Amino acid sequence: MATSVVAATEAAAKRLPHRFGNKQIFLPNHIVTFIRPKPRQPPNLATFVVPLQFNKLDLRDYLYHAYDVEVTSVRSFINQAAPAQKHRHFGKSYRPRSQKMMIAELVKPFVWPTVPDEKDREAFDHEMFARLTAEREDQMDKQVDPSVIPLRTQTPVTTARKDLKAQAAEFLKRGEWTNGKAEDGKWTEVDKDFDV
Amino acid sequence: MATSAAMRPSMGALGRISWCYSTPSLTQTASLSTTAALLKRHKYPEARDNKDHNKKRGESAIRRTGTRWRLSMSDEPLPRPVPRSRLPAIETDPDHGLWDFFANRTSVAHAPEEEAKHGRSWSVEELRGKSWDDLHRLWWVCVKERNRISTSNWERKKSELGFGEAEAFVRDREVRATMRAIKHTLTERFYTWEDAVKTAENDPEINLSGDGPPFTPSDYLEDAEVAAEGDQQIAEAAEETAEKAEPATIPSSKPQAEAPRL
Numbered sequence: 428m429a430t431s432v433v434a435a436t437e438a439a440a441k442r443l444p445h446r447f448g449n450k451q452i453f454l455p456n457h458i459v460t461f462i463r464p465k466p467r468q469p470p471n472l473a474t475f476v477v478p479l480q481f482n483k484l485d486l487r488d489y490l491y492h493a494y495d496v497e498v499t500s501v502r503s504f505i506n507q508a509a510p511a512q513k514h515r516h517f518g519k520s521y522r523p524r525s526q527k528m529m530i531a532e533l534v535k536p537f538v539w540p541t542v543p544d545e546k547d548r549e550a551f552d553h554e555m556f557a558r559l560t561a562e563r564e565d566q567m568d569k570q571v572d573p574s575v576i577p578l579r580t581q582t583p584v585t586t587a588r589k590d591l592k593a594q595a596a597e598f599l600k601r602g603e604w605t606n607g608k609a610e611d612g613k614w615t616e617v618d619k620d621f622d623v
Numbered sequence: 624m625a626t627s628a629a630m631r632p633s634m635g636a637l638g639r640i641s642w643c644y645s646t647p648s649l650t651q652t653a654s655l656s657t658t659a660a661l662l663k664r665h666k667y668p669e670a671r672d673n674k675d676h677n678k679k680r681g682e683s684a685i686r687r688t689g690t691r692w693r694l695s696m697s698d699e700p701l702p703r704p705v706p707r708s709r710l711p712a713i714e715t716d717p718d719h720g721l722w723d724f725f726a727n728r729t730s731v732a733h734a735p736e737e738e739a740k741h742g743r744s745w746s747v748e749e750l751r752g753k754s755w756d757d758l759h760r761l762w763w764v765c766v767k768e769r770n771r772i773s774t775s776n777w778e779r780k781k782s783e784l785g786f787g788e789a790e791a792f793v794r795d796r797e798v799r800a801t802m803r804a805i806k807h808t809l810t811e812r813f814y815t816w817e818d819a820v821k822t823a824e825n826d827p828e829i830n831l832s833g834d835g836p837p838f839t840p841s842d843y844l845e846d847a848e849v850a851a852e853g854d855q856q857i858a859e860a861a862e863e864t865a866e867k868a869e870p871a872t873i874p875s876s877k878p879q880a881e882a883p884r885l
Contacts, residue, residue, distance in 0.1 A: 454762055454806070460773040461724035463731075463781060470713050473721060476777070493767065494720035538715045542782045543730050550734030551785025560783075 447488050457481070459489065462528075463539055470536035479505070479527045486529050497534040504528055516571065723767055724774045730784065732775035738790035744800035750808040758805050765802045769795060 460476040468474075477486055483501035490496040508523035545553055568575070598604045682688055726733040750758060772795045779787055823829040830837050 453759065455766060456802075457766075458773045459770050460777050461721060461770070462774070462777050470715075476773075490720070493763065494723055496720040533721075535716055535719055536713050537719055537721045538713055540729050540731065543784070548730075548785050550730075550736065551732075551779075551787055552735070553783075553785035556785040557783075 445487065445491070447491070448484060457489075459486075470538045471533045473531045473533055473537055475529050475531065477527050477529050479525065481527060481529070483529065486531060490531065496531075498531045499534060500532045502530045502532075724770055726771050726775050731778040731782075732784055732787060732791075735785075735787040735790045738775075738787055738794055741794050741797060744797045745804050747804045747807045747811075750804050751811070753808070755809075758808065762802065762805050765798045765805075768798050772798070 457478045459478075462474050462476060464470075464472060464474055475486065481489075481503075483503055486501050486503075487498050490498055504527075506526045506528060508525055510520050511523050512518045512520050545557075679691070682691060722728060725731050727737070732738075745761070750761075753761075772791050776788065776791055778784070779791075820831075823831055828839055828841050830839065
């Protein structure tokens with residue numbers, strides 16, 4: 428009886444893929460983000476953005492206990508953030524918080540779904556989103572360097588300008604337009620009085 | 624001595640010249656030209672040997688000489704790797720644990736309309752009646768939900784899916800409110816327990832030493848058996864009430880993860 432219990436325990440221990448950490452954390456507050464793999468990354472590698480205090484063993488235990496995902500090994504690296512300024516383009520310089528990423532080698536491969544086409548992103552209102560983003564980027568560019576003024580030929584013609592042009596042409600055609608001032612005699616039409 | 628050493632090369636040259644121009648019958652001793660012994664640089668005892676140690680002497684890629692030794696290779700044609708496009712597609716297990724990071728299995732992130740379909744957070748009043756197991760389970764539901772929201776945010780931004788960030792923020796705020804309520808409940812519970820211990824220390828009816836019955840009512844005397852029975856009844860009643868109060872509203876984390884009520 429006792430031997431069978433021991434054998435069962437040993438078998439259970441063998442079934443567990445690893446030895447796990449002993450420190451119990453009951454109410455963890457970490458956020459782990461699963462991110463899309465790079466284009467040619469094999470499907471047995473899964474990339475995560477983890478808190479900076481995570482280590483490889485933490486991620487392995489976390490994935491096993493919370494997500495029932497077995498992992499053979501973990502690689503980790505830290506992306507150091509580029510120096511930034513407090514108010515984007517001015518203000519005190521500082522180094523934003525770095526970002527830790529880990530790549531887990533999975534026992535079972537996981538293939539990500541492909542990114543939906545722009546047509547299939549209607550639920551996200553992608554068309555409007557793209558227009559807004561482009562407009563915002565233009566505005567940002569103007570703010571960064573106001574001296575860059577696009578050429579007249581390169582700016583799109585607005586409807587207001589088109590209408591104004593049409594109205595002016597109409598006036599010239601009719602020939603009824605005056606500026607509402609009487610002639611004071613100081614002005615002579617050159618080509619009326621002299622032959623040049 | 625110095626003069627003789629300086630003379631040696633020119634003497635060798637003289638010898639060769641004399642060999643070239645003199646009649647062969649008189650001076651030629653070897654069929655091939657041998658280097659004049661006089662031209663060898665190191666003649667002294669214990670001098671380093673003057674052999675050519677280059678194992679690749681004569682090998683030339685330009686003249687296609689090949690190697691000097693037979694190589695241990697076979698000339699069988701090597702197998703060519705199958706191009707990646709012709710390999711069978713790898714299928715993901717539909718029960719893979721990593722699906723729990725996704726709000727949606729096709730677009731990863733919820734569309735804004737879906738994202739906005741959530742309830743309110745749990746309040747502290749609602750959580751006061753829950754057991755530790757329930758609260759702990761709810762906490763983990765919240766943790767996984769936050770991972771899901773974070774993954775959606777990342778994907779929405781990187782793949783330029785579209786709108787939905789504001790909805791995700793509101794959802795995340797509700798989850799955080801639930802988590803705060805859980806901590807609030809547990810803190811309250813801990814303070815209540817501390818107060819109860821303090822009160823019990825001064826209560827003559829309660830025995831905190833661990834020996835004997837913990838609670839001895841002083842109002843009336845009972846037989847030991849009756850008291851034991853009474854204790855059992857009280858315990859049973861307590862269990863019943865606990866079962867009634869135990870809400871079955873929070874099932875295990877798996878189904879909760881599918882459709883979490885926040």
